[in-house]
Amino acid sequence: MEPKTIQEKDIRNIAIVGAYNSGKTTLLESLLYVTGAISRKGRTVDGNTVGDSSPEAREHHMGVELNLASTSYAGVEFTFIDCPGSVEFSQETSHALVGVDGAIVVCEPVIERVCTLAPLFKLLDDWKIPHLVFVNKMDRGSSSFMEVLQALKTVSSRPLVPHQYPIGQGEALLGFIDLVTEQAYHYHPGAPADPVPFPASLEEQEKAARSQMLEELANFDDHLLEELLEDINPSEDEIVQDLKMELGADLIVPVFLGVADRDYGVRPLLAALQREAPSASTTLAQRGIDLPGEGLVAQVLKTFYTLQGGKLSLLRIWQGKLTDGSSLNGVRSGGLYRLLGQQQQSLSEAVAGEIVAVGRLEGIKTGTTLTANGQSPLELPRATPLSPVYALAIAPEQRNDEVKLSAALNRLMEEDPALAWEQHGDTHEVILWGQGDLHLQVALKRLRRKYNLPMSTHLPQVPYKETIRRSANGIHGRYKHQSGGHGQFGDVYLDIQPLSRGEGFQFRETIVGGVVPKQYIPGVEMGVRESLGHGPLGFPVVDVAVTLTNGSYHSVDSSEQAFKQAARLAMQEGMRKCEPTLLEPILSIQICAPQEFTNRMLQLLTGRRGQILGYDAKADWPGWDQVEGFLPQAEMHDFIVELRSLTMGTGFFHWQVDHLQEVPPKLADRVLTRT
Numbered sequence: 001m002e003p004k005t006i007q008e009k010d011i012r013n014i015a016i017v018g019a020y021n022s023g024k025t026t027l028l029e030s031l032l033y034v035t036g037a038i039s040r041k042g043r044t045v046d047g048n049t050v051g052d053s054s055p056e057a058r059e060h061h062m063g064v065e066l067n068l069a070s071t072s073y074a075g076v077e078f079t080f081i082d083c084p085g086s087v088e089f090s091q092e093t094s095h096a097l098v099g100v101d102g103a104i105v106v107c108e109p110v111i112e113r114v115c116t117l118a119p120l121f122k123l124l125d126d127w128k129i130p131h132l133v134f135v136n137k138m139d140r141g142s143s144s145f146m147e148v149l150q151a152l153k154t155v156s157s158r159p160l161v162p163h164q165y166p167i168g169q170g171e172a173l174l175g176f177i178d179l180v181t182e183q184a185y186h187y188h189p190g191a192p193a194d195p196v197p198f199p200a201s202l203e204e205q206e207k208a209a210r211s212q213m214l215e216e217l218a219n220f221d222d223h224l225l226e227e228l229l230e231d232i233n234p235s236e237d238e239i240v241q242d243l244k245m246e247l248g249a250d251l252i253v254p255v256f257l258g259v260a261d262r263d264y265g266v267r268p269l270l271a272a273l274q275r276e277a278p279s280a281s282t283t284l285a286q287r288g289i290d291l292p293g294e295g296l297v298a299q300v301l302k303t304f305y306t307l308q309g310g311k312l313s314l315l316r317i318w319q320g321k322l323t324d325g326s327s328l329n330g331v332r333s334g335g336l337y338r339l340l341g342q343q344q345q346s347l348s349e350a351v352a353g354e355i356v357a358v359g360r361l362e363g364i365k366t367g368t369t370l371t372a373n374g375q376s377p378l379e380l381p382r383a384t385p386l387s388p389v390y391a392l393a394i395a396p397e398q399r400n401d402e403v404k405l406s407a408a409l410n411r412l413m414e415e416d417p418a419l420a421w422e423q424h425g426d427t428h429e430v431i432l433w434g435q436g437d438l439h440l441q442v443a444l445k446r447l448r449r450k451y452n453l454p455m456s457t458h459l460p461q462v463p464y465k466e467t468i469r470r471s472a473n474g475i476h477g478r479y480k481h482q483s484g485g486h487g488q489f490g491d492v493y494l495d496i497q498p499l500s501r502g503e504g505f506q507f508r509e510t511i512v513g514g515v516v517p518k519q520y521i522p523g524v525e526m527g528v529r530e531s532l533g534h535g536p537l538g539f540p541v542v543d544v545a546v547t548l549t550n551g552s553y554h555s556v557d558s559s560e561q562a563f564k565q566a567a568r569l570a571m572q573e574g575m576r577k578c579e580p581t582l583l584e585p586i587l588s589i590q591i592c593a594p595q596e597f598t599n600r601m602l603q604l605l606t607g608r609r610g611q612i613l614g615y616d617a618k619a620d621w622p623g624w625d626q627v628e629g630f631l632p633q634a635e636m637h638d639f640i641v642e643l644r645s646l647t648m649g650t651g652f653f654h655w656q657v658d659h660l661q662e663v664p665p666k667l668a669d670r671v672l673t674r675t
Helices: 024-034 055-060 087-097 111-126 145-153 200-218 222-229 236-248 266-276 280-287 399-415 437-451 518-532 560-576 595-606 639-646 665-674
Strands: 011-018 067-073 076-082 102-107 131-135 160-162 164-169 172-178 183-188 191-196 253-257 297-306 310-319 321-323 336-340 343-346 349-351 355-359 369-371 390-396 420-423 430-434 455-458 465-468 472-481 488-498 505-509 544-552 580-594 611-617 624-632 652-662
Touching: 011 024, 011 087, 011 111, 011 266, 011 280, 024 067, 024 076, 024 102, 024 266, 055 437, 067 336, 067 355, 076 266, 087 111, 087 297, 087 437, 102 111, 102 266, 111 145, 131 145, 131 266, 145 160, 145 253, 160 200, 164 183, 164 200, 164 253, 172 191, 191 266, 200 222, 200 236, 222 236, 236 253, 236 266, 253 266, 297 399, 310 321, 336 349, 390 399, 390 437, 399 420, 399 430, 399 437, 430 437, 437 455, 465 488, 472 560, 488 518, 488 560, 505 518, 518 544, 518 560, 544 560, 580 595, 580 665, 595 611, 595 624, 595 639, 624 652, 639 652
Parallel strands: 011 076, 011 102, 102 131, 131 253, 160 253, 505 544
Antiparallel strands: 067 076, 164 172, 172 183, 183 191, 297 310, 297 369, 310 355, 321 349, 336 343, 336 355, 390 430, 390 455, 420 430, 465 580, 472 488, 488 544, 580 624, 580 652, 611 624
8 A cells, every 4th residue: 555645644633621630631641652652651740741841830730831742543643732721721722722623621520520611612612623521530530420421411512422331340440331332341551451241230321321322323313313213223333434423523522431640541532533533634614614725824823932942833734735944924934843742843844734833933923824925815713812800010020121021021922812911001010911810920930931030019009090079260370480581480270170970181261361372271281181190199180170261471481381380280279179089990890600600700799899780691601691790990809719719610701991980988098098
């Protein structure tokens, strides 16, 4: 038989996803060991695994970014992408799913934790990504396989199809029964499972599980349905073809089981991926994407900045062939690699379906669609950016480092688009936004390690404002300064009135008779505006109208600058007479979580001075509610931390600043005492 050419590779790109501590990195290690990509398995606790290889991941003993590893099995080229399990790094998973052909959802046999997988199943369904479930740690779970299967059905919109049934003895896992062939197997550490006689004691349970599998498959196959109605036992080939067709179309979710750290169940999982999972060539059609022509089309899934090699862009090649040194979107690349964790294997070319790393694509960000130089621009769907929900104010420990901070932060954003930063216009703080405290701590450690920028941090200041409750009329301000030669003279009378909330600032003049010449009136307005930047309570002033009603000038000594100073003096005196009051920003917030946590969401909001506007079922999220309300920004800082704690990590929210509102008197006193 002729060997396959590079253009004829059988390729599968598979994301490994799941909740924190479910064993995803251990599963990746086992997959690589079983396929011969590594000769010895590492352990997360020892810090020597292929995945979770960054210093930050090693320190926290958990994934904090995507980890890639390519291997081969039974003639198929596999690229596995190990995705972080923590919800704080879920943006990494979203970007990975853009470029994969299928996914393994890893979970533990603990039914109380199954609900944490609901957002992940929703994401897979939204992207139409075929996926299967691997129930890991079956030797130590608190729930049986069938109990876990029933729980999984409550969080998946696709029917769950058991592919195996466990063989156990007490709490020990001995092996499994393949529900397609009805052959029983016993596990052996470091070796394939051996076929054994069918255990008669499990016949009833196995028949029930197999019937469940066949009935789900028959929902999409009329011929199989007819066979079942006529009590005809379908052939193995027919069942396998149904599994392949329905998994590839994202109609079903096959469920496997095992113990990854002992390699139990890993070989059957690999065999199913090779036999039933869709190939890379079918993914575009599955997602309904039609690419023009036959030229190169690729997409950036992840950006890395390495200490030694500079920028690396992880690409999924959707069409055509990429050669080392090619120009992509007008930028010449430098280096083409296949990855195995931190190891890089140089390539001369890569073809459609492959996921590879490319060096030095400067200015090209994660999510960007790439074409060969000179081709028409194209934009493929990309992951939705997450809204920031947690913030810290940061400052370099060394003042001399301030000049290089913005460049380093921008590189950090390229690596992790779930981060954001701003120089706040009112508080003048540099604020780093992210998805939680751990997320920001990892980002700060990267700043220190990669860019030698150690940071000090504190809670961001609340951008309070102030306004006035009453008017003050005829406020006099005179500025007179004599220092030899021409002096400075400006003289104004101002009326100050409060405006309705949200009206901002208004300036008017009612000068008659030229008592203040027109060329000096802009100086008056400038002085008023500048004085509003720092009111009597120490905060910017809003919702105020100021009218210039009268004044006087000197034909020689008056100037625009003098009238500006006179206006500032008048405002300083007048604002104190207008009963200044403190305002705080109020956020419009939408909180989402499974319905069993709705009461907790309501209590959380009201317990933080929030106002509930209503709640209803969340659209396109079966079994979830969305609570609408207002929340003072002063109460937002650790809101996401408590929300996740109350909802087993599933809750999330979106927010935007809505309006300003008076601070309650007791709280206002505490705020003003601190300032």
